[in-house]
Amino acid sequence: MQYRFEPEDQQMLRQFIEEATEYLQRVEEETLRLETIANPSEALDEIFRNIHTIKSLSSFFSLTEITTLSHQLEYVLDDIRSKGLKPSPAIVGALLDAKDLLSKAVAQLRSACDTIQPNTVLEISLEGSEQIEALTRFIQSVLQESSPALSNTTAVISQTLETTEKFSSNKMDDASKRLIEDFIFETDENVTEITNRLLINLDCNPDDQDCLLELFRRIHTLKGNAALLLSTALPASLKVIFNNLVHMFQQLEDMLVEIRDTKITVTSSVTNVCFQTMDEVIRVVAMLKSGQVAASTYCSLNPNPEENNTEPIPAKTVNSGMDTRSSSPATGGASNMSIRVNGEKLERLMNMIGELAITKDIFSQIARKLMLEYNLGNLSREVKDAGQIISRITAELEDSIMSIRMTEIRMVFQKFPRVVRDIALQRQKDISLIMEGEETEIDKSITEQISDPLLHLVRNAADHGIETIVEREKCGKETQGKIWLRAYSSGKSVVIEIEDNGRGMDTAVLKRKAIEKGFISSADAEQMSEEAALQLVFLPGFSTAQAVSEISGRGVGMDVVSSNIHQLRGQIKIDSKVGCGSKITIQLPLTLMVSKGLLVETSSQLFVIPLDNVVETLKIANTCIVNYKGKRMLHHRDEIVGVVCLSEVLGLTNRGEIEEHVSVVVVTDGQVKIGVVVEKLLNEQDIVIKPLPTHLVANSNLGGATILGNGKVALVMNIVEFIKGVLD
């Protein structure tokens, strides 16, 4: 269906898109929960509320398909809820399908919104509206099966009639009377607008879509108001009237929908039908008005004591409102107010704070200069103090922007239950996904980038890791396979584990495959530990072979996953045991923004070693480094640590002279420790890592560059790659 959004409506549309996305996500989560929990009423309430909100928001833009589908879903949910039924798989399926279709529609709106030039009219035809309509019809049929009385509007009304009949007395209660008054007032207004303006306009301009839409909206409102009265305790005679009205409006509405969808021009016969219906409505309203006289007489005989009381009080409200206005400003309500901010703005703020974090170091440099070069001790101290104050404020700024950027990992995890469910259904498996630590917080930019790799791993676990029900029975395992998805923080990093109790990976197969592909020699393979053999799956090009995934049960696209994780300065590790399952552990930094690094100098060049990788710095006599079979080693804290010279590894010119005392930085990738000889250890400092342009990334030992406080550029080491390179 074709939609049109004027520039002034587009901000509202964007808000709708943002919210609808969230609501739909909630719907999916709760729907998936329906199948597992014993008492679904809370989940049903939540789904109902979210669907209901989507319905009412979409109606603002006359997004008919969305409104109608969500309206039908409401009926289904209400039916299940009121009868305390457990939702059937058909209904859960329909809910999920509906969520998917609605998400797709919202996504289309979003991309249209993102690409549109400012201040232009947005025109979009939503694809998939036929599917939405088909699903709407399907839901109606489901409803018919489970509860014949709820199949369509007229049936709803007739049911309401039956139930209210029991409670209604001959006397109308006050509430109904007031509702009828409202109804008459609103109907008068709407009918006048329709007959005096809209229909006349349509007669002259049959192509006026806006006018047609407004006509539709008004008739829809009229229908709703009439239906509302039907749900109240009315005398039977009035019910018949309102029932007729609803029916009449429904027919008009159907006709208008037909016209709008098929783009038939409005002919005079159409407007004639509308005029006739409106005349009928006017007649009915007139009848109601005369009936109303009797009702109001009844009202005056039974004056409502509450109404008498309310009269003098308004004055008091105004007074007390004025009294408190000055003493309690709006802050009382605004205390826990939250606002939405454009991500880009936050990004810019973050970058600036990052720059500030680096620039602040200039104070200590000036202080040192003042002391050493100009011998101004007092001034130096003052500058240093000022620098410290700014450092502290900067640190606080960093903390606060960090806390803004932190999001719960739930955002990533929440889509996995659906993925696992779908795979389980397709592959005849029974899988239960257990998620732990969803509240663990992590930088939003990491959440975004970790999402795909994790999805891949979860899919692998469900698809290849867990066996089918039959296979599991054969092995004597519990038929239900389990996948655990855990997140927890550990120090300055967040750990995510994906564990399954499926078939696990066979290292023998992995080794054989690696030899076949020429990654390792058979001699290597023999020496290789089980643990090292498992890490083979991360080799680029290793896992693409179909055979591997089928035989070993794992390893599709693992190289991509691994490189994604490394880009985030994270680490990935795999453990597995044949027949028992696999466990993948990912360690990620809390944030990508500011990190600490150790500044070192070698061959007159500056390098930064991320502090996360630094174990210790040493200043030792060169005699402590021993040569064994051409390899240099260092006995350090009861461990033998291999030693390399930074300038040699990076291929820089060495000064050649071996000094009596050397500086060694002991670094680690989490598993292996290596001593790195550098010329000078400078200082520890905050760094913001900027990526290197692609044509400079040839050297994998380097992870990026950073600007120092004095404006100089230093290259940042990628220690994980560095150690890997050294070991090879």
Place this chain on the structure above:
Amino acid sequence: MKVMIVDDSQFIHMAVKSALVPAGYEICGTFNNGAEAVEAYANLKPDLLIMDVTMPVMDGITAARKILSDFPDAKIMMLTAMGREDLVLEAKEIGIKAYKTKPFKANELIAVVDGLFLSCKN
């Protein structure tokens, strides 16, 4: 005239604001559920409270009931989507002054709100 808005959807906050502010009303606070509304009402003392019915934590009817028990003269207007009109009936019983069904157009909302203030003056 100070108006307080309570709805779990920011969209509705926006819609109500964009209708009422140009018409000369002041929005003194926006809240996301009934519980927040009950808490803030005493402080803000708005001239009008516009509130959704279906909300998480505490629904609009319960909140209205609470507010009306402390402030019997509170002026409350309920917003409700099509299909939940049965709730409006309940709302009317407890002393809600007006209601509006979603979707509404700016001028429709203004008309109801203006009408409310006019009827009170008389």
